[in-house]
Amino acid sequence: MKYAIATLGSHSALQILKGAKDEGFRTIAICKSDHAFVYRHFGVADEIIEIPSYSDFHKVEDDLIKRNAILIPHASLITYIDLRVIENMKVLYYGNKRILHWESDRDKQRIWLEKAGLNLPKVFKDPSEIDRLVIVKFQGARGGQGYFLARNEREFRRKIGSAKEYIIQEYIVGIPVYIHYFYSVIRSELELMGFDRRYESNVDGIGRIPANMQRDLKVTYTIVGNFPLMLRESLLPEVFRIGQKVVEASKEICSPGIYGPFCLETVVTPDLKFYVFEISARIVAGTNVFMETSPYALIKHGKPMSTGRRIAVEIREAIEQDRLKEILG
Amino acid sequence: MKYAIATLGSHSALQILKGAKDEGFRTIAICKSDHAFVYRHFGVADEIIEIPSYSDFHKVEDDLIKRNAILIPHASLITYIDLRVIENMKVLYYGNKRILHWESDRDKQRIWLEKAGLNLPKVFKDPSEIDRLVIVKFQGARGGQGYFLARNEREFRRKIGSAKEYIIQEYIVGIPVYIHYFYSVIRSELELMGFDRRYESNVDGIGRIPANMQRDLKVTYTIVGNFPLMLRESLLPEVFRIGQKVVEASKEICSPGIYGPFCLETVVTPDLKFYVFEISARIVAGTNVFMETSPYALIKHGKPMSTGRRIAVEIREAIEQDRLKEILG
């Protein structure tokens, strides 16, 4: 029986489903009923399975199994579906499920990134230690809402309110760069897909307000979209090296490690160092800026290739080589 | 006799003419004499009709009629050619001419957008009512020149000078997002073409000047260019819904309503609401960022498709189905 490729209708589903069709797969979108019309419109899904709300996702499991579907995870799946539900599903799943625990927990993420030997922003255990500009983040915050900046303990106390679970991170002054990777198990190779810069509300709007009009402004970090970005080519060796280190460290902490698409969320400082403040252990929405093709994958593969399509190529090659179980988590 | 596609040599003419050629049309560019060399260079126009200045535009009408040309409007046409000249021209015209009155008048625009039930920035009738950050705009200002910010009546009085016709609009703190739509009469369907972010001088440069160096800076909003942008896929249902509401409201106010390309100019707030501060009832220059292809139209149509080419597809299908008069205004 032939395989189908399925994903939740959100985040990067258009790219994933389009890529799967380009590689000859049957495609399935699981959509909240009020989102289904979008996927119907674009015609990327051979079948749309509607669910009233994300909490009904587990009910589609049998349907997916019957259709021999391989489920492709993305941030909306991880955010809206309980981790335990995902873990316990018997449906074929692309990726290492156990890595999700390492991604979803800030402390474990830090252990992973430290093991990889990357530059990380300093973390302050106690507000009294704040001696520079810091950003205060919250566990499980969605899309950066609620984050705030402070330069000392006094400012921290004034802004923290009643929040108990927070992390105080050095605010690295530099520019945000999001790096899209793809680690291929079938080809044993790390590929670079591209770069983007997130577009966050309202923080990416405040620079348009003159300093003397900014009084009482509260900065927020809600992700709204992404801009395509290209990096200096002389930085590519370092970009590959840090990606490779992340892959290797992941093998130690969580065999067989991370594979498929992932993203390092970095700030690049004036001395051209990459400070990594987060890792996304699956496809990121930033890859949508290269929905037509990743510029690097175009060169590498000799034809237009989005990250979504790259996933489908990996699965197709795994099937052809009878190695599918190596890339199912 | 075969149809030709004609447009004024400016704004998005390269895209329109290239798209028309891709769909097999003969193309005509009407150019100011000192701009003609650009269109000659790119070879997108089978014929270039030169005019000494925009005020001579009406003189080409007979030429266009003789060539069975369909004129495609864009912002430069609307800005440089008097509305009454456009209305009285007998040349075939793509789009609903009467919508131009609704677009060119801020008050009518607001009625339209309110009827569509969209989130709009608050408008202050009197300077004494200013109780938050506002932006003061002028009727018919080209490209945002002269706009200014104020936080209270005193600041307003200091900056307004002798201007009499102005509008005081709430300054929504968020990030600008421009949404490109295409409403197809022939397929009875609203399509999403893409998103851009305008690049305005000097406002998009002031964020590069440290706060303590910004003294006496005068902010201006002259449009210089556009950046390609992709939005979070989870926002697409709302993007389609607000576009659909605009189309429906337009049918009420100005039958048969708006069709072809249009753009909603929005600010997205941290709670992911779209505040619409303007509508462009024709192709916007922001679509030039997708001159090669709209990322969404690529998926929808299965081949590269700019907004310019989408217009030509619509006209070609209208001709094939003998429905051309439905899309001429």
Added chain:
Amino acid sequence: MKYAIATLGSHSALQILKGAKDEGFRTIAICKSDHAFVYRHFGVADEIIEIPSYSDFHKVEDDLIKRNAILIPHASLITYIDLRVIENMKVLYYGNKRILHWESDRDKQRIWLEKAGLNLPKVFKDPSEIDRLVIVKFQGARGGQGYFLARNEREFRRKIGSAKEYIIQEYIVGIPVYIHYFYSVIRSELELMGFDRRYESNVDGIGRIPANMQRDLKVTYTIVGNFPLMLRESLLPEVFRIGQKVVEASKEICSPGIYGPFCLETVVTPDLKFYVFEISARIVAGTNVFMETSPYALIKHGKPMSTGRRIAVEIREAIEQDRLKEILG
């Protein structure tokens, strides 16, 4: 014997080599040993010649000559290889070598741009003359490191430290726009390839920090990457005109003048004037944002065409017409 195309593995080498392969050339990358893996990964080089460090570059000359290679210069070549080494190399070299002296010296550059009649930022001979916002730059600074802003002599004195060789330039308040040109000797025609906006650390990050958090911030201008940008089409006539003036002025100062790719680094003011603050007399990294295709070249040439590929087209046509020596410097 057939020609090969060779370049230093950095900057825009992926684009140059990919473009050369697209036009049927054999390709050679000269790479620092620790960078070679990147070019091996992408498969754009038929041959990779490794060197331990850039100072060994001259040692590959014989290899390149034996392979009948044409060397394509870019900023990394110019930056890392001594100008005299480049001048004295006997290997075939694409471009006018003598123009490098005009590019690498700020004073000569200014003479060139003044001769072209372009708008230039005012230069202050003495710190005591500073009467507006200025940016202070250094000779030979790489990637904008060390630049600073000042509004008067006092601020200048406080920030200058012990530096002796500097230039005090008016800081034009507007938005940065980088214009990519290609002047074809074979077709005697100036082409427009596109526009980008540089992404610099940390200056493009400070706008994300609220004014009241910016205290003690030191602004730096290290180039990290580039964003694709499209300009208002009504500005294209002026864009072509200033490019043409630069080409013509270059013929006077340094016959046969500049040819191939070059870039004007401008700031566009609210009144839509282009102030040119620098010229790059060879391919710029900003063209990497159009690695797949330049939007304008796509229209001009009727197929995807990067600046890298455009170089290869020029060389191919020169060979076909037996005019190669006209484009070797």
